[in-house]
Amino acid sequence: DQQVKQNSPSLSVQEGRISILNCDYTNSMFDYFLWYKKYPAEGPTFLISISSIKDKNEDGRFTVFLNKSAKHLSLHIVPSQPGDSAVYFCAASAKYAGGTSYGKLTFGQGTILTVHP
């Protein structure tokens, strides 16, 4: 049961253009969403997150959009740079009984982003 899905295995973008990575989820209990970047032979590195009470969060070149009704989130990278080439994972967390966002993350399969100079 794939509760978090990234339907595009790969994305190729020209340097300077926008990269849009998409993620869909099925579990309505998810309330906190994260994007990670991962290089080969390294652990995932946190990029940006969003709580379910928001629909947008911005940090420099990275913006995450959340559409709760569609159970869809997206990561926009503008402008894209060759150093952004990596695997991008979206992940989701559900609230624990105590009301805090719980550290057990459910990951998508990842999207390989390639930014060409």
Place this chain on the structure above:
Amino acid sequence: NAGVMQNPRHLVRRRGQEARLRCSPMKGHSHVYWYRQLPEEGLKFMVYLQKENIIDESGMPKERFSAEFPKEGPSILRIQQVVRGDSAAYFCASSPSMDIANYGYTFGSGTRLTVV
């Protein structure tokens, strides 16, 4: 301030041997999570531990796998009688709190287990 340290980085075991993977969380972090990444897949949650306690082991295979996080020392993920299907990258992450929205969550670089 060192990050999450995992060792060894690479581990080769023959079928039937035991594998021990170690994770030292960041200083001040008492919450540890283990994930497994099979080839071409995303990370899958295995187990969540606090010091001396297993909080959530819903992702752990029922047999051969165990985890601990003792009062002193690193967290250990132990796989007994390894099989080829156990070959994967194993990542741990640590946090100072289960409230990751406010306190963050840091991954180690992983241990790549190869079973031959």
